[in-house]
Amino acid sequence: MTRPVHTWLQDLGVRHPIFAAPMAGGPSTPELVAAVSNAGGLGFLGVGYLSPEETRAAIRRVRQITHAPFGVNVFIPEKPQGDARHAVQAMKRWLREWVDGQAVAAEIDDVNPHLPTINEFDAQMSVIIDERVPVLSFTFGCPEGDAIARWKQAGMCVMGTATSPEEAMALERAGCDAVIAQGYEAGGHRGSFLPIDETRLIGTMALVPQVVDRVSIPVIAAGGIMDGRGIVACLALGAAAVQMGTRFLLADESGAPPAYKRAVMAWRDRGTALTRSFSGKHARGIRNAFMEAVDREDLDIPPYPLQNALTQPIRRRAAAEEDAERMSLWAGQGYPMAKPMPAGEIVRELVQQMEHVMSLLREADAR
Ligand SMILES: Cc1cc2nc3c(=O)[nH]c(=O)nc-3n(C[C@H](O)[C@H](O)[C@H](O)COP(=O)(O)O)c2cc1C
Numbered sequence: 270m271t272r273p274v275h276t277w278l279q280d281l282g283v284r285h286p287i288f289a290a291p292m293a294g295g296p297s298t299p300e301l302v303a304a305v306s307n308a309g310g311l312g313f314l315g316v317g318y319l320s321p322e323e324t325r326a327a328i329r330r331v332r333q334i335t336h337a338p339f340g341v342n343v344f345i346p347e348k349p350q351g352d353a354r355h356a357v358q359a360m361k362r363w364l365r366e367w368v369d370g371q372a373v374a375a376e377i378d379d380v381n382p383h384l385p386t387i388n389e390f391d392a393q394m395s396v397i398i399d400e401r402v403p404v405l406s407f408t409f410g411c412p413e414g415d416a417i418a419r420w421k422q423a424g425m426c427v428m429g430t431a432t433s434p435e436e437a438m439a440l441e442r443a444g445c446d447a448v449i450a451q452g453y454e455a456g457g458h459r460g461s462f463l464p465i466d467e468t469r470l471i472g473t474m475a476l477v478p479q480v481v482d483r484v485s486i487p488v489i490a491a492g493g494i495m496d497g498r499g500i501v502a503c504l505a506l507g508a509a510a511v512q513m514g515t516r517f518l519l520a521d522e523s524g525a526p527p528a529y530k531r532a533v534m535a536w537r538d539r540g541t542a543l544t545r546s547f548s549g550k551h552a553r554g555i556r557n558a559f560m561e562a563v564d565r566e567d568l569d570i571p572p573y574p575l576q577n578a579l580t581q582p583i584r585r586r587a588a589a590e591e592d593a594e595r596m597s598l599w600a601g602q603g604y605p606m607a608k609p610m611p612a613g614e615i616v617r618e619l620v621q622q623m624e625h626v627m628s629l630l631r632e633a634d635a636r
Contacts, residue, residue, distance in 0.1 A: 345410025497622020
């Protein structure tokens with residue numbers, strides 16, 4: 270017998286406490302979202318890099334292939350801090366030298382990175398509201414003013430991402446319905462928005478109970494959760510559900526490029542690192558040549574999303590040439606446990622594993 274699903278999830282129409290993390294930039298295709306939601310979990314579309322038109326098309330595609338509830342995830346635009354022009358020029362020079370004479374050097378020269386404007390974000394949010402999306406999550410910030418209240422009024426269940434108890438409390442105060450507690454182990458970008466020193470980053474096991482104790486809204490655990498054992502552990506820590514990204518990276522429906530998927534399977538001993546090298550914002554991925562080259566130098570890395578734009582030609586070319594040493598291979602610390610399978614099967618396997626772990630715990634308790 271499965272642990273009763275949190276009533277809050279039942280109200281949303283979600284049968285299992287398993288969310289497939291939004292994975293913007295390719296992995297979270299509408300097909301992946303729909304497969305997870307159809308299997309009783311909650312699929313999440315990551316639209317952080319999409320235009321309003323692309324966002325609408327992706328949401329409509331999800332709706333064509335599932336009637337189940339699903340979520341959409343956005344990036345809160347950040348305010349530019351200081352003048353990054355010098356760092357941008359210096360980084361362009363360094364990147365050109367690193368690619369050393371390759372055709373991609375000219376593309377790096379042509380990049381004119383810009384910060385997303387509030388207008389672009391508002392246009393994307395108008396589409397999401399207009400499309401009557403049931404669940405909205407966001408990362409990289411805490412929206413100001415009455416934004417969350419307006420999104421809730423539009424009928425959406427709204428969740429924000431926190432990497433510390435302080436951020437979780439700020440999101441609760443701002444009106445979120447639930448909070449995603451993202452631990453240090455997590456793959457992809459950290460959702461941090463309050464200053465925290467890099468030596469204090471908190472792992473999922475320590476973060477989740479602290480957040481549960483300090484907020485009264487449901488908490489979703491994220492980071493390093495790869496199987497039923499991890500899910501049951503997070504439920505025991507007080508989470509209402511888990512959000513798993515890396516576990517779904519190798520799903521048949523995942524849009525991660527083939528070279529990325531092969532690296533996740535073949536480079537099991539390389540480990541991951543937190544790096545700003547690809548995007549200017551801390552993110553966890555499998556170590557590779559590009560990450561190590563940038564991190565070795567004492568470079569002034571332009572802030573997100575400027576560095577993301579500067580490295581895009583290298584990443585795009587690398588994906589086309591199937592060169593995983595130059596791609597951003599976002600993955601959590603648990604990536605050696607990822608397996609290629611249809612996404613619906615992953616959800617079913619996770620549910621079976623949870624049931625098995627819980628029956629073992631009950632047996633141990635009865636002895
Ligand atoms: C490839 C990849 C892309 C991600 N993209 C997003 C995103 O667009 N929005 C977001 O809120 N989180 C994103 N994340 C982070 C996840 O929401 C989640 O915190 C993380 O996957 C949990 O850790 P795990 O990968 O160990 O399961 C991404 C993670 C990965 C691995």
